[in-house]
Amino acid sequence: MIKHDQQIHVHKAIILELTMRTLERNKKYMSQLKSHFAFELWIDEELRKLHKDLRDVNRTLGMHGLKVMEETKKIDEYFIRSKGNNQELRYSVFT
Numbered sequence: 830m831i832k833h834d835q836q837i838h839v840h841k842a843i844i845l846e847l848t849m850r851t852l853e854r855n856k857k858y859m860s861q862l863k864s865h866f867a868f869e870l871w872i873d874e875e876l877r878k879l880h881k882d883l884r885d886v887n888r889t890l891g892m893h894g895l896k897v898m899e900e901t902k903k904i905d906e907y908f909i910r911s912k913g914n915n916q917e918l919r920y921s922v923f924t
Contacts, residue, residue: 831895838890842897845883852876 831839856872859865890896 835890835893835895838886838893839895839897842883842886842890845879845886846897849876849879849883852879 852872852875856869859868859872862868887897
C-alpha cells in the first residue's frame with residue numbers, strides 16, 4: 830500500500846499533467862483573442878513552471894520506487910507502479 834505522503838505526490842503529479850494538457854489545448858484557441866500575445870506568453874511561462882514542478886515530483890516518486898503511468902488518452906486512467914504493487918486511479922477532465 831502507498832503511504833499518505835506518497836499519495837500526495839502521486840496526486841500532484843497527475844494534477845500537474847492534466848493542468849499542462851489543459852493549458853496546451855487552450856493555447857490553440859488564444860489566436861482568436863485581441864490580446865493573444867499576452868495570454869500566450871503567460872501560458873508558455875506557466876507551462877515551463879509546471880514542467881519543472883512535474884519533473885521534481887516525478888524525481889521524488891522515483892526515489893520511493895513509484896512511477897505514475899497514463900494508461901489511455903480517451904479516459905484519463907493512471908496507474909501507480911511500485912515494487913510488487915500496482916494501483917489504479919481514475920481522474921476525469923471535463924472539456
